[in-house]
Each structure stands twice: as structure tokens, then as C-alpha cells.
Amino acid sequence: MGQKLLMKGNEVIAEAAIRAGCRHYFGYPITPQTELMHYMAKRMPAVGGVFLQAESEVAAINMVYGAASTGHRVLTSSSSPGISLKQEGISYIAGAQLPAVIVNIMRGGPGLGGIQPSQSDYFQATKGGGHGDYHMVVLAPASIQELYELTVDAFNISDRYRVMTMILGDGVLGQMMEVVDFRDEEIIETYDKSWAANGHGNKREHNMITSIHLDPAVLEQWNIGFQNKYKLISQNEQRYELFNCDDAEIILVAYGSVARICKGVIKEAAAQGIKLGLLRPITLFPFPAEAFEKVLNIPKAFLTVEMSSGQMVEDVRLTIEGRKPVYFTGRMGGMIPTVNDIISKVKEIKEKHD
Amino acid sequence: MEVVFKAPHALVDVPMHYCPGCTHGIAHRLVAEAIDELDIEGKTIGVSPVGCAYNNYLYFNCDMVQAAHGRAPAVATGIKRSLPDNIVFTYQGDGDLAAIGTAEIVHAATRGENITVVFINNTIYGMTSGQMAPTTLLGQMTTTTPFGRDPKVNGFPIRISEMLATLEGPAYIERVSLHDVRHIRKAKEAVKKAFKVQLARKGFSLVEVLSTCPTNWGLNPVEALKRVEKEMIPHYPLGVFVGADLEV
Amino acid sequence: MAKVTFREERCKGCGLCIQVCPKKIIRENQEKLNAKGYFPAEVVDMDKCIGCAFCATICPDCVITVEK
Numbered sequence: 001m002g003q004k005l006l007m008k009g010n011e012v013i014a015e016a017a018i019r020a021g022c023r024h025y026f027g028y029p030i031t032p033q034t035e036l037m038h039y040m041a042k043r044m045p046a047v048g049g050v051f052l053q054a055e056s057e058v059a060a061i062n063m064v065y066g067a068a069s070t071g072h073r074v075l076t077s078s079s080s081p082g083i084s085l086k087q088e089g090i091s092y093i094a095g096a097q098l099p100a101v102i103v104n105i106m107r108g109g110p111g112l113g114g115i116q117p118s119q120s121d122y123f124q125a126t127k128g129g130g131h132g133d134y135h136m137v138v139l140a141p142a143s144i145q146e147l148y149e150l151t152v153d154a155f156n157i158s159d160r161y162r163v164m165t166m167i168l169g170d171g172v173l174g175q176m177m178e179v180v181d182f183r184d185e186e187i188i189e190t191y192d193k194s195w196a197a198n199g200h201g202n203k204r205e206h207n208m209i210t211s212i213h214l215d216p217a218v219l220e221q222w223n224i225g226f227q228n229k230y231k232l233i234s235q236n237e238q239r240y241e242l243f244n245c246d247d248a249e250i251i252l253v254a255y256g257s258v259a260r261i262c263k264g265v266i267k268e269a270a271a272q273g274i275k276l277g278l279l280r281p282i283t284l285f286p287f288p289a290e291a292f293e294k295v296l297n298i299p300k301a302f303l304t305v306e307m308s309s310g311q312m313v314e315d316v317r318l319t320i321e322g323r324k325p326v327y328f329t330g331r332m333g334g335m336i337p338t339v340n341d342i343i344s345k346v347k348e349i350k351e352k353h354d
Numbered sequence: 355m356e357v358v359f360k361a362p363h364a365l366v367d368v369p370m371h372y373c374p375g376c377t378h379g380i381a382h383r384l385v386a387e388a389i390d391e392l393d394i395e396g397k398t399i400g401v402s403p404v405g406c407a408y409n410n411y412l413y414f415n416c417d418m419v420q421a422a423h424g425r426a427p428a429v430a431t432g433i434k435r436s437l438p439d440n441i442v443f444t445y446q447g448d449g450d451l452a453a454i455g456t457a458e459i460v461h462a463a464t465r466g467e468n469i470t471v472v473f474i475n476n477t478i479y480g481m482t483s484g485q486m487a488p489t490t491l492l493g494q495m496t497t498t499t500p501f502g503r504d505p506k507v508n509g510f511p512i513r514i515s516e517m518l519a520t521l522e523g524p525a526y527i528e529r530v531s532l533h534d535v536r537h538i539r540k541a542k543e544a545v546k547k548a549f550k551v552q553l554a555r556k557g558f559s560l561v562e563v564l565s566t567c568p569t570n571w572g573l574n575p576v577e578a579l580k581r582v583e584k585e586m587i588p589h590y591p592l593g594v595f596v597g598a599d600l601e602v
Numbered sequence: 603m604a605k606v607t608f609r610e611e612r613c614k615g616c617g618l619c620i621q622v623c624p625k626k627i628i629r630e631n632q633e634k635l636n637a638k639g640y641f642p643a644e645v646v647d648m649d650k651c652i653g654c655a656f657c658a659t660i661c662p663d664c665v666i667t668v669e670k
Contacts, residue, residue, distance in 0.1 A: 024436055050435045054428065055461035062425035062458070066401070066432025069419045074432070092422050197417035197433070199397040199440045208411045210402075210420035355605060359655040361664035370663060374640070375616030379662025535622055535656045568616075575616040 002184030009147050010035035010174045013077065013103055013167060014043060016151035021188045022073040022101070023049035026063035028056060030082045031115045032171040033105035037077070057082040061089030061102075068098035069209040071196030073155050077103035079171075080121050081112065084129065090164060091130030094226070095211025099158035101151070102136070103167040105174035108334035116334025117171030119256060122311035125168050126285045133223055135230050137165040137237060138284040140255040144178035150282070156189040161233055168284060170307065172257040172336070234286035241280040242291060248277030249353075250346055251299040253316050255281045258305050258337060265342045274346060284312070289319045300353040301325040305342055308332060325353070362386035364395045364415050371409070375575020377532040377565045378406055378474065382413055384538070385445065385472055388546040389416060392553065398441040399433050401426040405447035406480040424455025427462035430469045441552055443470040449479045452488040452512050459518070459560075466523035466557040470548045473514060473560055476567040477586060484570030488512045491589055496570070511589060515562045519595035525557035526597030529590060531564040533582035537592075544594075550602035559597075564590055604653025604670040606645055612665045615640035619657035619666065625650045628657060 007015070014036045017025070025040040037053065044051035050067075054060035060076050067074040078086065083104045093100055106121050108114035123129075125138045137157050139150040147169065154165035197207045213219040241259075244266055245251055252262040259280040266276045279295060279302075281288045302324060304313040310328040317326050329345040331337045361367065364386035372378045389395050398416035402408060404423035411418030421429040426444035434442040451459050451473050462469065477494060479485040484497040489511050493502040503511075515529045526548055530541035541563060548559035564586050566578035573581060613636060620628045620643060631644040643665070645651060653670035 055457050059428040059458050062428035063432035066429035067436040070433055070436040072436045197399050197419050202396040206415050207417045355669040358670045359658040359668035369612055374614035535659045538659050575618055576621045
């Protein structure tokens with residue numbers, strides 16, 4: 001396309017996947033991500049791809065497992081409760097080292113929860129909601145443009161490391177519309193897929209895609225391999241944005257749509273003579289520890305802001321290791337933190353440290 | 355003299371882990387013979403279940419994918435939709451297909467997914483040592499129905515072939531048995547026909563194979579075959595439920 | 603004339619072949635244990651074998667090859 005379009009977040013992700021060469025989508029309806037499916041239902045057939053609505057999210061993730069086993073690029077998307085249903089499949093995909101991309105447009109939880117935006121699936125996404133020592137690469141876009149660019153990157157990262165990559169958005173990002181500037185050409189990285197189960201054609205030994213290894217010594221070797229992969233990913237793929245941090249008294253830590261609000265907070269605080277900065281993780285796994293090391297000595301304290309009870313804040317604390325105080329403020333249930341909510345917390349912290 | 359019977363090429367020449375006299379081994383051979391005779395090993399991809407056959411990806415010489423418990427039909431769907439010209443089969447037990455995987459098998463069938471399902475019904479969970487399965491017969495003792503399956507507590511056994519035959523998606527469904535040589539040969543024809551249905555792109559095919567579990571039934575292998583004939587077939591009648599007149 | 607060969611190390615002593623052989627010429631070789639600890643099946647009177655392959659058909663472990 002190579003053009004600018006005003007698009008809805010959910011649809012941009014779908015278009016990005018197609019531009020990244022993904023020709024297989026398996027999904028199931030759930031608010032607030034369903035427009036992604038509608039878009040795929042129209043576009044996939046038009047590009048000769050596969051769109052299939054599965055009987056459940058459990059079936060959908062296993063269809064992804066099947067398609068990924070053949071070496072093809074494949075996408076699925078859902079929202080919080082649906083992502084919970086997919087956790088077993090995600091663990092299998094990790095265990096079998098299959099590249100695939102999954103999108104979680106988060107909504108309020110737990111249980112059926114609500115359909116308003118939330119960030120309460122951070123732990124599930126970054127600490128592994130399924131069983132076993134595994135990780136997905138988790139990317140957290142904060143704009144429609146990033147939904148596009150990070151989705152394209154997600155497919156490359158998945159193939160590069162044979163890992164599942166998650167786009168972790170929320171109801172705001174999924175539903176809002178902004179201009180997206182499509183590149184003329186996408187960088188589609190290709191990697192050896194001779195491991196794929198796509199029929200040996202009498203030209204090679206048969207391939208086996210599996211995650212079970214009853215011999216514990218063998219299973220441990222596999223796990224050591226996975227952990228090495230995650231270290232490598234952590235070295236190469238940490239992404240973050242530092243905004244206005246140079247002389248910040250307090251640095252806000254926030255991702256996704258909450259990071260956008262924080263930029264508003266920074267402007268408003270400046271008007272009140274309070275210097276704030278923002279550290280915005282773009283990769284939630286690997287957690288951008290580098291960013292914290294860069295700015296550690298600048299502020300008096302860090303304030304993590306999330307639409308949850310405080311999940312990423314634990315990783316912030318783990319990274320800072322007590323070298324600087326870390327505070328938290330947030331809203332739950334789909335309530336969105338307001339600029340004033342955050343500013344009042346900032347003032348509270350300032351009183352303690354001024 | 356010439357060889358008139360030998361192990362099929364599509365079976366990897368390794369010992370299988372199944373218990374002595376377990377007819378899983380026969381079912382594996384029938385699938386492999388069908389693959390050999392139709393010369394499709396190079397383009398076939400099989401999906402292993404969770405259960406006794408969990409690692410039968412080690413036993414087939416075609417590409418294999420191991421699936422989460424009950425999800426083989428969905429995994430097979432993902433594979434088939436990605437490689438429509440390849441041949442895709444699942445090999446599943448009654449716990450895998452008729453318990454946790456009922457939604458997946460029903461929807462693969464109703465979609466008319468162009469895959470072949472080899473469904474082993476031995477009325478018990480073998481791998482986990484003898485629990486009740488959805489196909490466990492009334493009164494049958496298992497480690498979870500120690501006093502015999504009571505319908506008031508655990509309901510009634512499911513006839514999968516008949517159930518799926520009510521759907522319009524399937525092209526071919528047959529129930530066969532392995533309890534004697536004649537029935538094994540008929541079972542082989544059914545398995546081969548199922549693969550032919552897929553080759554002819556006619557849609558969903560499933561062969562339900564009545565099979566034994568000597569270890570967990572507490573019977574010796576010969577007695578176990580008798581049980582299939584005397585107790586299972588009356589409840590699970592053999593025959594073609596869909597596609598009897600299908601020419602492939 | 604027909605001939606069957608048993609891969610004795612693969613036999614699990616399940617006895618199915620013994621039961622279906624129409625000529626009743628297969629028996630358990632009690633003098634020999636295979637590595638897995640089973641008494642492998644063996645043919646006692648190969649001349650009587652008619653090459654029907656009943657034994658091979660019912661064998662779950664591809665132990666038997668039949669020539670005719």
C-alpha cells in the first residue's frame with residue numbers, strides 16, 4: 001500500500017500480519033478484539049490465505065500449533081479470557097519451539113470481567129500463563145503505528161528464534177483509530193525451516209514436532225536450550241522509549257495506552273513546575289533492564305502506572321533492586337487512570353522525597 | 355518363494371512400547387500398510403494423541419506432529435489448511451477423542467475437514483492405568499469405577515461413529531474391530547478407504563477401531579479379543595455409518 | 603510350501619499367533635527367553651505351514667514375515 005490510512009487498531013494488526021506474509025489465521029470471537037477477525041475474514045481469502053473461525057480458543061491455538069508445525073507464518077488473536085483458554089497450547093508451542101504470533105487485546109478481569117481496557121494480564125503474558133519454564137516475546141505497542149510495526153516485527157522475531165511472540169494491546173488500542181503510515185515494502189526475514197512437518201517427499205528423514213521427552217535428562221537439555229534462547233533474546237531484543245528523562249525528579253514507568261496518558265501527565269506536571277520523565281517498555285519480555293540502568297541515577301523515585309493492581313511494578317522493583325524507591329498507582333476493572341490521578345500520586349511522592 | 359507378508363515401510367523398524375497383545379500395534383500396521391499401498395508416505399503428516407499412542411510419532415516414517423490431549427483434530431486442521439495437497443491423519447484413543455476432545459472431533463467432522471481420523475476405542479484409559487473412558491461400558495470395572503460403571507453416576511457410553519454420522523460434514527465413517535484375522539483384514543480395507551476418501555478430497559473420514567487393553571482389563575490377550583467380540587460389539591455394532599456407497 | 607520367520611527379540615509372548623494358526627504349529631519356546639524376558643513364539647513344524655499369514659496378520663509387533 002505504501003500509504004497513510006486512518007484505521008482501527010484491531011484492523012491494523014490484521015493488515016500488518018498480511019503484509020508480513022502471514023497467510024493463516026485461526027480465531028474465535030471475543031470483545032474487544034473481534035474486528036481483527038472480521039478484517040481477516042475478508043482479507044485472507046482475497047490474498048489466497050486461510051481464515052478459519054474455530055469452535056473455541058482451545059481449538060484455535062491448536063490449529064495455530066498445526067499450521068506452525070508446517071513452517072508457515074500463522075496468527076491468532078483473542079482477549080484475556082480467550083488467552084487464558086489458549087495457555088496450554090502456548091506452552092506446547094513453546095515446548096515444540098514453533099514460531100507463531102498471538103495478539104491479546106486485554107480487557108478487565110478476572111473471570112468474565114468486563115470489556116473495557118486493562119493491563120491485568122501482564123503476569124500471564126510475561127511470566128507464562130501455561131505450565132513449564134517458557135517465555136513468549138511480549139511486545140507492547142502504544143500507538144496504531146506501533147501496532148503495525150511491532151506486528152511485522154513479531155513475525156520476524158518468531159522465526160528468528162523459533163518462539164511465540166505476543167502483541168499485548170488493550171481495549172483502547174484495539175478500538176481506537178489513528179493514522180497509520182504503511183511502508184511500501186515489508187522486511188520479511190526468512191529462516192531455515194527444514195525442521196517443519198510438511199511431508200518428507202521421500203527426500204529426507206521424517207520430521208517430528210513434539211514437546212514430550214519422558215527422560216528427565218533429555219527434557220532438562222531441552223529446557224537448558226530454551227533458557228539459552230531467552231538469554232539471547234534478552235541480549236538482542238530489549239526495546240524501550242525514554243521520554244523527557246534527562247532531569248526528571250520522578251520517572252514514570254508505563255507501557256501501552258497508559259504510557260500515552262503519562263505523556264499527558266508530563267506536560268501537565270511541567271506546567272506546574274514538576275519535572276517528570278517516562279520510561280516506556282516496548283518489550284515486556286525481554287524486560288528492558290537496560291533502560292533502568294541508563295536512568296537509574298537521575299530521579300528521586302520511579303512511579304509505575306498500570307491498569308491493574310500492579311504487576312509490571314514487580315519487574316521494575318526486581319530490576320532496580322532497591323537502589324531507588326519504586327511506587328505504584330493504577331486503576332482496575334477497565335477504569336482508566338486519569339492525568340489527575342497520576343499527578344496527585346506524584347505530589348504525594350514528592351512530599352516524601354523533597 | 356516370495357515374501358507375502360512383512361512389516362510395512364511406513365512403520366519405523368523399532369520395537370513398539372505397547373503391552374503384549376495390545377491391538378494398538380495392529381492398528382499402527384494397518385495405517386502404515388494403507389500409506390504404503392497408496393504410496394503417500396512422502397506427503398503424509400500424522401498427528402499423535404495423548405494416551406498410549408502419545409509417542410507414535412516415533413513409529414511412523416512420515417512426518418509427525420504430537421498434539422495436546424484431545425486437540426489432534428484441531429492440529430490436523432491447522433496442518434491441512436496449510437498444506438491442502440498433503441495427506442493428514444490423526445490417531446487417537448477414546449479418552450483423547452471422546453472425552454476431552456469431543457468438541458474438536460465434532461467440529462472437524464461438521465466442517466467436513468478433509469482429514470482421516472483413526473479412532474481407537476478400547477473402553478478405557480490405558481496410559482494412565484485403567485480409568486473410565488467415555489466409551490466404558492455399563493457395569494465395566496475400571497480404576498475410577500471400581501464397582502462397575504453406574505449410569506446414575508457416570509452416565510452412558512458414547513457411540514462416536516453414530517453420533518458423528520448425524521452430521522452432514524463427514525464423507526465416510528466406519529466402525530471396525532481387530533478381534534480376529536477376518537475383522538483385521540476388513541479393518542485394513544476401511545482404513546485404506548478412509549485415506550482414499552481424503553485423497554479424492556471427498557471430506558472428513560473416520561474409522562473407529564474396537565481394540566483391546568489386556569493390561570487394564572485384567573485379561574490375557576486372547577481373552578481380551580473375546581471381550582471385544584462378546585461385550586463390545588453388541589454395544590458398538592460394526593459397519594459403515596456414512597459413505598457406504600462412496601466410490602473412491 | 604511356505605515359511606514364516608519370527609524376529610524373536612521383538613516377540614512379547616502375547617500368544618495371539620498361537621491361537622489363530624489354523625495348523626496349530628506355533629508354540630511358545632519355553633527354553634529361550636528374549637532380552638525383554640518373554641518366551642518367543644516359534645514354529646514347530648514348518649512343513650505344515652500353508653503361508654496363510656494369519657499369525658502375521660494378528661501379530662501386534664510385526665514379528666512375523668511370511669514367504670510362500
